[in-house]
Amino acid sequence: MTWTSSGARRGATMTIKELAERVGVSPAMISRYLNNGYVSEENRAKIAAAIEETGFTPSRQARNLRTGKTSLVGVVVPKISTETIGRVTAGVEEVLGRQGYQMILGNTDNDASAELDYLRLFERYPVDGMILVATEVTPAHERFLRESKTPVVVIGQRVPGVNCVYHDDEGAAFELGRRVAEKRPGASAAMIWVTEKDRAVGIERRDGMLAGLATGGIEVPDARVRKAAFTTASGYEQTHLLLEDPATPALDLVCCATDLIAAGAMKAVLERYGEPAGTGNAPLVTGFGDNELAQAVSGGFPTVHLGNRTSGVRGAEALISLMENPRTMPASTMLGFRVVNA
Template sequence: MDINEIARMAGVSRATVSRYLNDGYVSEEKRHMIKKVIDETGYVPSQRAQTLRTGKTKLVGVIIPKISSDSVSRMVQGMTKLFRENGYQIILANTDNDAKAEVDYIKLFSGRNKVDGIILIATVFSAAHIRALEACSIPTVVLGQKLEGQSCVFQDDFHALYEITLSALQHGSKPAFLGVREDDVSAGHQRHEGFMAACKELDIRIPQKNVILGGKFSVDAGYNMTEELIESGADVDTIVCATDNIAFGAITCLREYGRRVPEDVQVTGVGDGTLSQVVSPTLTTVHHYYRESGLEAAKILVDAMNGGTTIAREVRMGYEVRRRRSTR
């Protein structure tokens, strides 16, 4: 079954069928006849032929840092429906936080007739990342980080941590911070800076041993950093964590050391994943609109792929502090 047979069965020209398949003008009567034949035969146009004809693959490359991440899954969920509604399919590339693999995928996807656009869910940027993005000849959107000169959708991590720290310290005065790597500007540097700004606002001096950075986005990292905090003799009544997973690890460690949450030590997180509402005690955390940020990134990319503006656009998402039982 090919386009010539569809044309013969519908009683129209081959050119008319081609226009129908490529969303060109076709009269309602002929459109109805062609659709009827396609529905009855189950005909699917050759993707390769369409690519050769239009130069479009109708594919989008989405580069992700970790497939098991709750925030990443919500971002991908947010973009999937919009891409599908616009006739695009996703190729998902999981890098397991390998920066070189991210650069390799950018180069692979931007090669001739690979994909029509790229979304990079970013964590860190190396010089190689910048060079690859600048050399990219197809529309690209960075999700999760702000990058000058690139269309990007990112979270307001500084103000989110500033606000949740102020909230927790309404009932505490000896805070600690458990963070991730600082070269991750959003989750690392910005969240750390937001915490420090809130403490400065309250005129609270933070001992060096009360700030532990460089942890991974994991429960184990939260446990280990909390254990390090306790064994250092730090005097702490509030632990502000850079992620929910770190907070889950902190709560587990505190319990094993005989500390009550929140009576002895308050704990806060960032992310508001499903587990934050079912752990005991339920977790006070920052709700980032990850699903909506995925949708916004997809909107920007679809517009660019369809010939819209080439001017770089920046979207900073809102957030919400959700107080639960891990704080007083």
């Protein structure tokens, strides 16, 4: 094994044998020390002092050759610029860094085919493990996830037979809808939602919200459900079209699939009514995700806080466990939620 010096032999390299000669011990003892094996306190102190004096650090390449590991983890995300993904990757990086792993990030810009491309690339690279922060899970995704020889964990979606960390999207949306309906029973409502290809957001959140609203006698006809992309601009556009539609009655409530969509909806409401959402005659707007910036700018609106950083932490911990014990049976972890401003 080669060591690189930043001290007495700055810029030079030294083998374990040379380091052993410097300390006056055997190469085997140096190896045991580096791998946390048994070394007497006296010799451990001598080796530590020599390393401190010379500034030697272990060569990652040599260690990888010895262990067959790269100490790299591939992480595939749908959009790196969002606050939600920033929280998830911060949690992932926190855990990986403590365990000596480095993260390689693949940003797909919400392209499901690009997710598979990155997963296949990481598998060939190779990396020691992979994390997919998933949106759309196609049959091709499921097949890859089950057949991959590289340990993989999915965050944000529930995939049968695969290690997953996901949120209780349906339960959270139900509770948000129930609380809103309790305060505005029988309200005239509309929804700005997303594609059903994203099961967690497009289906589970939608079904939970509809069921929660129904507890207060609120129904949302299909004609008042508009499909948006996962952006503020799209939320604004679809809400604007909804509010200007002569076939749509005056609304009391606009429920949105995400906080970014809700931010666009609130802008459209402000332009249409001349007053902020939820005040005067302007309809109340709800979101999902507890986006810090959207909450600060708007002054607060009903939404759901999800433990996104926690999901990154739990996902990374699950991956490390899987990498250390490849035969571990697949397991899923569902995280909780907190309703905010409702």
